[in-house]
Amino acid sequence: MFHKEGSKIILIATLLFVIAIVAAGELIDLNWLRISLQLIALFLYVIILQFFRNPSRIITPNDNQITAPVDGKVVVIEEVFEPEYFKDKRLQVSIFMSPINVHVTRYPVSGLVKFSKYHPGKFLVAWHPKASTENERTTIVIENKVFGEILYRQIAGALAKRIVNYAEEGTQVIQGTDAGFIKFGSRVDLFLPLGTKINVKLNEIAVGNKTIIALM
Known part of the structure; x- marks a missing residue:
């Protein structure tokens, strides 16, 4: 689950991630360089996703x-x-x-x-x-x-x-x-x-x- 405050950023990050993966695959011939750039894009994308995660933590309110x-x-x-x-x-x-x-x-x-x-x-x-x-x-x-x-x-x-x-x-x-x-x-x-x-x-x-x- 992700927090609603991250919706726009996650959407933009997803689009950029897809573009980066496709562009690297189409434009870069060197196998090691293409894979390296795709891994970097994946790493950055995961960082953004984990930052906006919103784990469910239901508690019973206790005034004490x-x-x-x-x-x-x-x-x-x-x-x-x-x-x-x-x-x-x-x-x-x-x-x-x-x-x-x-x-x-x-x-x-x-x-x-x-x-x-x-x-x-x-x-x-x-x-x-x-x-x-x-x-x-x-x-x-x-x-x-x-x-x-x-x-x-x-x-x-x-x-x-x-x-x-x-x-x-x-x-x-x-x-x-x-x-x-x-x-x-x-x-x-x-x-x-x-x-x-x-x-x-x-x-x-x-x-x-x-x-x-x-x-x-």
Whole structure:
């Protein structure tokens, strides 16, 4: 299954792949060169397909758990000052996604969307310390009946050129459902209340909808 945000890109990639395979077969006489170019075209095509994959991960919503919104490596667990919405200290958990990870964003909790804002910005590498405040990004706050207000931030990376965010203020969302997509490399930051019991460790590989980030 592929994510709907990849439909146009996959269609274009398919056409280019077919053209490349046919052109190489018709125009190049050297067998080794023809096969090499066709293999390169196949490799690039597979990379695009795997980037937009959207594996089915159905979960039973649980207000006592915060689940991973994306696939990737946990790169930050620390107490920080959150300046945009809370304007006080929060516990930050950040997940870095490489280009080979699934890039679907899923709601980490169920609740009411209190805040949703897009910020244009730079395209620093996603692990850069200033990426969370200077890169293209979205900030979403969900009010959950157990944890209170939870903020998550989609952050574009050096290759990402478009963030898709489905969260709309005033709507009720369900944990684990599709919240958006970040194209070609990125990071997601979670900002949780101080004292939240964190259930992951640094450098742990998180799986969206499966890994429990925090427990009440």
